[in-house]
Amino acid sequence: MKQTFSISDELLSAYIDRQIGEAELQRVEKALAAEPAVRHRFETLQATVNLLNNTPDVVAPRAFVLSESQVLAAGGTIRGAAKRSSFWQKWLPRMMPAATAIIAVLFFFSLKMTPSTLPTLSQQQPAPAMTTEKDNAQEANVENIETEAVAMSAEEQAPMVADEVVDEATTNTAAQPKAALIERNVTAPQEEVSATAEPASKTAQTEKVLPKSAQPQAIDASAPTETTNIEAANNELLPPAAPPSPAHSSTLTWLLGVLLILFIFLTWRITLRRPRPE
Amino acid sequence: MINLNLMDESQLIAAAQQGDLPAFNQLVLKYQNLAYNVAYRILGDADRAEDATQDAFIKAYKAMGGFRGSDFKPWMLRIVTNTCYDYLRASKRKPTNSLDDELDKGEYNPRFRDPGEGPEKYVERQELSRAIQWGINQLNDHQRAVIVLIDIQGLSYEETAETLGVSLGTVKSRLSRARAKLRDILQAHQELLPEQYRFPHREHSVSIHS
Numbered sequence: 001m002k003q004t005f006s007i008s009d010e011l012l013s014a015y016i017d018r019q020i021g022e023a024e025l026q027r028v029e030k031a032l033a034a035e036p037a038v039r040h041r042f043e044t045l046q047a048t049v050n051l052l053n054n055t056p057d058v059v060a061p062r063a064f065v066l067s068e069s070q071v072l073a074a075g076g077t078i079r080g081a082a083k084r085s086s087f088w089q090k091w092l093p094r095m096m097p098a099a100t101a102i103i104a105v106l107f108f109f110s111l112k113m114t115p116s117t118l119p120t121l122s123q124q125q126p127a128p129a130m131t132t133e134k135d136n137a138q139e140a141n142v143e144n145i146e147t148e149a150v151a152m153s154a155e156e157q158a159p160m161v162a163d164e165v166v167d168e169a170t171t172n173t174a175a176q177p178k179a180a181l182i183e184r185n186v187t188a189p190q191e192e193v194s195a196t197a198e199p200a201s202k203t204a205q206t207e208k209v210l211p212k213s214a215q216p217q218a219i220d221a222s223a224p225t226e227t228t229n230i231e232a233a234n235n236e237l238l239p240p241a242a243p244p245s246p247a248h249s250s251t252l253t254w255l256l257g258v259l260l261i262l263f264i265f266l267t268w269r270i271t272l273r274r275p276r277p278e
Numbered sequence: 279m280i281n282l283n284l285m286d287e288s289q290l291i292a293a294a295q296q297g298d299l300p301a302f303n304q305l306v307l308k309y310q311n312l313a314y315n316v317a318y319r320i321l322g323d324a325d326r327a328e329d330a331t332q333d334a335f336i337k338a339y340k341a342m343g344g345f346r347g348s349d350f351k352p353w354m355l356r357i358v359t360n361t362c363y364d365y366l367r368a369s370k371r372k373p374t375n376s377l378d379d380e381l382d383k384g385e386y387n388p389r390f391r392d393p394g395e396g397p398e399k400y401v402e403r404q405e406l407s408r409a410i411q412w413g414i415n416q417l418n419d420h421q422r423a424v425i426v427l428i429d430i431q432g433l434s435y436e437e438t439a440e441t442l443g444v445s446l447g448t449v450k451s452r453l454s455r456a457r458a459k460l461r462d463i464l465q466a467h468q469e470l471l472p473e474q475y476r477f478p479h480r481e482h483s484v485s486i487h488s
Binding site: 008009010011012017019043047048049050051052053054055056057058059060061063064066068070071074075076077078079 | 296297298299302303306307310311313314315318319324328331332335336339340403404406407410425428429430432435450451453454455457458460461464465471475477478
């Protein structure tokens with residue numbers, strides 16, 4: 001009578017590794033000798049194990065040594081480095097975005113003061129004062145325009161006053177700003193009156209009298225011509241507009257721009273590219 | 279200054295438990311290939327294996343204070359396998375790659391240890407590795423871990439039981455099921471295997487008891 005064996009794969013697997021007792025070992029060996037089906041299962045199982053044993057090792061693509069930043073980012077502590085790094089580890093990711101935002105605001109503010117806009121701004125600054133003076137002059141002109149004599153009188157007064165101012169300027173230069181201010185208040189409406197009274201014939205004179213705040217010039221006390229004196233006097237009389245230097249502002253904008261890019265990069269590195277926490 | 283190269287494993291472990299990162303990194307250098315190979319075979323993907331290995335070492339460093347055993351290797355591998363389980367769970371929603379997709383993947387290009395063999399032998403080993411990996415990918419998470427640890431990495435049943443935190447009986451049971459399933463898979467796709475590794479032909483028509 002043919003004996004049948006009930007040999008499971010678990011038993012065959014343990015048999016391959018010799019992880020069975022003596023009694024089970026003998027039972028398996030008897031089955032292997034008597035049953036081709038059991039033998040086939042055993043052989044294929046053994047072949048599978050051999051395949052796995054021959055599986056080639058792969059080489060690690062890199063070293064997995066840990067850096068201090070990786071450990072600290074994952075909430076770990078390092079002897080010696082823990083106290084030194086914990087403050088920055090905690091606060092740097094929070095401070096960097098705020099610092100970047102502040103620099104961005106400063107940068108965009110500085111863009112408003114670029115060299116291309118600076119001259120326009122400096123020219124526009126005295127405009128309200130001049131407009132007021134002009135309005136006053138126009139009002140005065142409306143009152144006095146009725147008679148040509150009055151207009152002519154005002155026209156004659158303008159260079160005279162200007163000459164006086166030039167004398168004042170050449171002797172005192174910038175030493176007496178108060179006096180110059182008073183003189184300006186006196187002369188400005190009269191100049192405008194003359195300009196308004198005869199716009200066509202006095203164009204050249206008006207251009208000389210009009211402010212040139214965008215191009216401040218040093219007064220040459222020894223200038224021989226009257227025209228130069230008048231220009232100098234007008235320059236002296238102009239309200240002191242003090243815009244930032246275009247070159248200085250441009251450098252500042254560049255510096256802020258570079259700083260902004262740097263901070264955006266650092267913020268990205270510190271806050272977004274931190275090693276994945278556990 | 280202590281020379282870390284002269285310290286034995288127990289001294290390195292003691293130093294690492296005190297927060298000595300260079301000492302821990304010495305342990306990393308010793309076990310990184312083993313850890314990466316386990317992760318690579320369980321996950322079946324080089325990039326994810328790299329991430330999992332790095333994560334496992336970070337976890338291990340943080341958990342060093344709780345290490346009370348005498349054998350670092352199974353403790354370390356336990357963290358690696360648990361990290362791999364996390365990765366497998368995270369990727370459960372992704373559809374399983376078909377065999378063609380798997381084999382056609384251009385990124386499947388791990389670097390093998392070079393025992394000084396010729397190019398033909400190297401290609402053969404690549405084919406074998408690819409076929410086995412595809413078969414392992416068909417197993418469930420626990421079966422993968424046990425077959426990788428015992429049949430590929432050569433751990434004993436006891437070490438595997440300690441690594442996986444299960445009993446010896448569970449290890450035997452999972453291993454036998456994993457081997458039997460892998461055998462059936464590879465038998466059905468013998469064309470993937472290099473000639474010399476193909477299964478023996480069945481001489482008689484018999485019924486399979488399992």
